[in-house]
Amino acid sequence: MNKQISVLPGDGIGPEVTAQAQKALEAVAKKFGHDFKFIPVIGGAAAIDAVGDPMPKETIDTCKQTDAVLFGAFGSPKYDNNPNAKVRPEQGLLKIRKELGLYANIRPIFTFDALIHKSPIKKEIVEGADFTVVRELTGGMYFGMKGRTEDGNTAFDTNIYSVYEIERILKTAFEIAGQRRKKLLVVDKANVLATSRLWRETARRMEKDYPSISVDYMFVDNASMKLITTPKDFDVIVTENTFGDILTDEASVITGSMGLMPSASVGTYTSLFEPIHGSYPQAAGKNIANPLAAILSAAMLLETSFNMNAEAKAIKDAVNLSLAQQIRTEDIAEGKAYSTTEVGEFIVNEILK
Numbered sequence: 001m002n003k004q005i006s007v008l009p010g011d012g013i014g015p016e017v018t019a020q021a022q023k024a025l026e027a028v029a030k031k032f033g034h035d036f037k038f039i040p041v042i043g044g045a046a047a048i049d050a051v052g053d054p055m056p057k058e059t060i061d062t063c064k065q066t067d068a069v070l071f072g073a074f075g076s077p078k079y080d081n082n083p084n085a086k087v088r089p090e091q092g093l094l095k096i097r098k099e100l101g102l103y104a105n106i107r108p109i110f111t112f113d114a115l116i117h118k119s120p121i122k123k124e125i126v127e128g129a130d131f132t133v134v135r136e137l138t139g140g141m142y143f144g145m146k147g148r149t150e151d152g153n154t155a156f157d158t159n160i161y162s163v164y165e166i167e168r169i170l171k172t173a174f175e176i177a178g179q180r181r182k183k184l185l186v187v188d189k190a191n192v193l194a195t196s197r198l199w200r201e202t203a204r205r206m207e208k209d210y211p212s213i214s215v216d217y218m219f220v221d222n223a224s225m226k227l228i229t230t231p232k233d234f235d236v237i238v239t240e241n242t243f244g245d246i247l248t249d250e251a252s253v254i255t256g257s258m259g260l261m262p263s264a265s266v267g268t269y270t271s272l273f274e275p276i277h278g279s280y281p282q283a284a285g286k287n288i289a290n291p292l293a294a295i296l297s298a299a300m301l302l303e304t305s306f307n308m309n310a311e312a313k314a315i316k317d318a319v320n321l322s323l324a325q326q327i328r329t330e331d332i333a334e335g336k337a338y339s340t341t342e343v344g345e346f347i348v349n350e351i352l353k
């Protein structure tokens with residue numbers, strides 16, 4: 001198949017890990033006889049430095065015209081530590097999410113046999129944990145009205161959701177649950193928040209349309225605890241933007257290392273795939289970052305956007321082998337640590353075998 005992929009490496013370790021993911025996709029194309037064309041685009045701090053805009057229109061246009069977006073990370077300490085900065089890399093991320101209509105962020109959480117002992121949680125609690133968080137990504141507090149009073153002494157962020165926004169993300173979550181163990185958990189704060197009550201009301205109404213799915217409800221504070229104490233109880237969790245942001249960071253570490261978890265953002269236009277670890281500026285330029293989350297994001301891209309399941313499996317098998325054979329970056333190494341590029345090359349060679 002002929003496919004075009006926008007490559008948006010971004011900041012920090014983004015370019016290094018994205019390069020490995022692109023290499024893995026090139027290897028897949030060669031092995032399976034596809035033609036993937038990669039189109040580089042800019043965004044984040046890198047684009048602020050280059051053109052003064054964290055999300056140039058050309059980037060959005062190119063992403064919309066291609067079949068998938070392979071994304072690294074946005075964020076730079078240069079802007080984090082400057083509360084007066086007028087433009088921030090993160091604005092670029094929110095803008096591309098909004099412009100591409102990426103309302104569903106899908107973050108699967110699973111364990112690797114070879115790394116179970118790396119989890120901060122006891123093996124018997126975490127072994128076999130396998131769930132997916134569906135995070136609403138274009139609404140809520142991230143996009144609601146925000147500001148400061150004139151005297152500067154009061155600030156506000158508005159959490160806002162419409163039935164339309166809630167229904168479409170719940171539909172995605174119901175469908176994902178249907179392909180898995182058919183258990184959907186709606187996480188909210190309906191004992192306090194009006195938006196959560198609307199979520200719950202909407203979900204209750206939609207339950208009737210999905211009779212094969214068992215639906216449960218849980219408050220977010222309780223869910224944050226259960227993620228640690230009984231992670232195996234979960235199948236599909238659906239929640240709003242802010243809760244999803246926090247819960248997925250929490251969930252990503254229970255299985256060993258945050259450097260391993262991929263994600264997909266899907267919606268109205270082209271889907272985007274990214275590791276959930278962020279730009280990790282401390283490791284940038286050192287060739288030490290773990291490329292596996294980015295490489296697994298490439299596998300998710302193949303499955304989700306191109307329906308290429310055998311191709312995705314070739315990547316996942318190679319990743320598992322690299323872990324089993326201790327070809328690992330320093331964050332998860334148990335002996336010699338390999339560099340980002342060495343791990344990437346091992347994966348490429350395995351795919352090509």
Ligand code: IPM
Nearest residue numbers: 074075090093094245276278
């Ligand atoms: C994420 C990140 C972003 C978010 C930041 C960088 C804006 O933390 O993708 O989870 O909060 O959504």
Ligand code: MN
Nearest residue numbers: 245246248249
């Ligand atoms: Mn986050």
